[in-house]
Amino acid sequence: MKNVLITSSTYLPNIGGIENSLYYLAKAGTQDNITIVSSDIVNKVEGSSKREELDCRIIRYHVPGNKNKVLKIILNWKNAINAYRQMKKEGCDIVISRYHFSTVLCYLAGLRNINYIVPGVVKYQTTLESANKYSNSIIRNISYYYHYCLQYLAFKVSDRVFVFSDNMEKQVHSVDKSCTVIKTSPGVDSERFYYIEEQSNSLIHLLIVARLTEAKNINIAIESLLYLPANYRLTIVGDGPLLKELQTLSAKLKLEERVKFEGAQAEVVSYYSKAHIFLLPSIYEPFGQTLLESSSCGIPTVAFDSSIVKTATVDILADYAIYAQELSPKSYSEAILKAYELYYKTNKISRKSLRDYIIKKYSWSNLYNKILEVS
Incomplete structure (x- = not known):
């Protein structure tokens, strides 16, 4: 039995592909000792997700709601590193990370054997999402370079970097040419997302x-x-x-x-x-x-x-x-x-x-x- 850490910045009940992937990876590893580590940020969502409860530990580190952005980042780093240091102290064989912030902080906390599954490449994602009337703002530029540098470090400190497509592999190499990339595929819950017969409807x-x-x-x-x-x-x-x-x-x-x-x-x-x-x-x-x-x-x-x-x-x-x-x-x-x-x-x-x-x-x-x- 392996001690496996699965981590990202947010987890359920937040909605998104990354949050879902943490759940399903943990579900796939029921034969191992799984711990999920994420922040305590929970966004408002409608309804509730009907999912099987997982037999694993979940640790949520605190992200302070401080108005001072710099202080908030510092405290966020501090609380996250402390959570990852706890994992190192208890013994962690394998890290599976889905976010560049989590990847870098796992490394700084002394964890090794880090597997970074890239959700997206900041160089492309942030550029496109910022392509509006606010794209020249100082805050956006600082945010972009902060995340760009963090992801570059994540590529460097990871023992293995996984991507889900040829396109993403090219994007990773445009940031770090020396990065060794492993192409793989995620999964889908075919029981939850079942085949649906066509509904007879004029619409x-x-x-x-x-x-x-x-x-x-x-x-x-x-x-x-x-x-x-x-x-x-x-x-x-x-x-x-x-x-x-x-x-x-x-x-x-x-x-x-x-x-x-x-x-x-x-x-x-x-x-x-x-x-x-x-x-x-x-x-x-x-x-x-x-x-x-x-x-x-x-x-x-x-x-x-x-x-x-x-x-x-x-x-x-x-x-x-x-x-x-x-x-x-x-x-x-x-x-x-x-x-x-x-x-x-x-x-x-x-x-x-x-x-x-x-x-x-x-x-x-x-x-x-x-x-x-x-x-």
Whole structure:
């Protein structure tokens, strides 16, 4: 039995692919002594997630709500390092980290055998998410270089660096050419995200599950409704800094009755159960856990071609996704119509074959066992 530390900056009940991955990696390692370490930050979410309780220890270090940003960072570092030092004192064989901050602080606390699973590359992610009217602010620039340098250090101090796509491997090497990268795959809970038969309904439901940021490019998905028949409806599950801006856009285009904003939700299966097509209009998406979830439910995805965006959709779904060839609402609407045609009208692509493809290729147990095998 190994003593395994699984860590990131946040954990459930926060919503996100990283938080989910900590849960499923811990679930896959039930034969080992698992400890999850994260901060005590918990964002407001609607509903509750129906998940099996894990037989593992969870340690949450305190992040102070100090208005002085510098002091807050210092205290955050101090509390996190103390938590990781506790793990070293008790004995830790393997570290699995999903965040650059956690990775560096594990190293500073004296932990070794660190496996860093990269969630995204700051150089690309932060640049795209900051591409708005505030991008020249001093605070944003400081934040960018703080996280960029931390991630560079994370690449240096990790014993192994894991990525989920060829695109992400290239991005890591653009930051650290000497970094040895191991390409692997995450998993999907095929029991929780089960196959859903098509609902007989005159409405065609489009679904987005995402944090509302610049990189998600959700404005194009909303604008694409202008080129779609009136029975196409869009549901957006998620919260973020662009919520009000997207709501304003929807109202300006007179699409309030066709676009629903549901906020952040702990349980998303009910939304997948009503969806015909899953939309991923992102311009940057290092992997996209929601792609696995929706595909496991047999829901086809519409995204942009990899030649015009930095996403891993082609790596994940290959020809099972439908790709818009231009970064425009009209091109995206055409891809949506094509997806409905192929998956629902002509059945040229089987929704069940999409699910089978995903659940055979992606397994949390395989990922966990691979990490332990090479550690």
